Amino acid sequence: MMHPFRALASARPLRLLAIAAASAAALTACAPVVDVTPAKNSADAACAPMMVALPDTIGEAKLRKTNSQGTAAWGDPSLVILRCGVNVPGPTTDRCVTVNGVDWVIKEGDPVWTLTTFGREPATEILMDPDKISSATVLADLSAPASKIKATRGCVGQEDLQNLPTSK
Known part of the structure; x- marks a missing residue:
């Protein structure tokens, strides 16, 4: 025994x-914490209302923790990266779209696209690969939080420029 x-x-x-x-x-x-380089003005207090309004998911991609203020990431591996406090874009000939009242300047890269709010200070930047997640879904899900930063101006298209009054 x-x-x-x-x-x-x-x-x-x-x-x-x-x-x-x-x-x-x-x-x-x-999932490990995502290493995201913060934007120059990531500590701007105007970023806070947007950051707390971010969705838990974008499409099927779940929100993950990041290691820096004013940043967010969705998906594992990351499909969408957001940084608040980036340089405010000036006048541009890049494509600008309005989604749910928020203007976004779109720079198509290969493979990563950069979507930046236009007319809002501080500006918010989104990095995403349109082959892995729909830009329409990303912009639809992030426009409401981005609208927490007040707009001071908007995109102007070619047709708007043609309709401006001329001075004599």
Whole structure:
């Protein structure tokens, strides 16, 4: 007959192994914190209302933790990166679209597109790959939070310029 302490001692390593395996599984299920370089003006207080209004998901991509103020990321790996406090875009010939009352300047890269709010200070920048997530979905989901930063001007298109009164 085995001594009761010896039986307990032989069961102990198995229990520790089971706990270690469960802990390892739990740790691998957690997505790591996303390393995002903050924008120059990421600490601007005007970013705060937008940051707290960000959605928990964009499409199927879930919001993840980032390591810097005024930033957010969705998806694992990241499909969408947001940075508040970037340089405010000036006049541009780049395409500008209005989504839910927010103007966005679109710079199409290969593969990453940069979408920047226009007419809002501080400006917000979104980096995303349109082959991996729809730009329409991203802009629809992020325009409401971006509208928390007051607009001071809007995009002007070619047709708007043609309709301006001329001075004589």
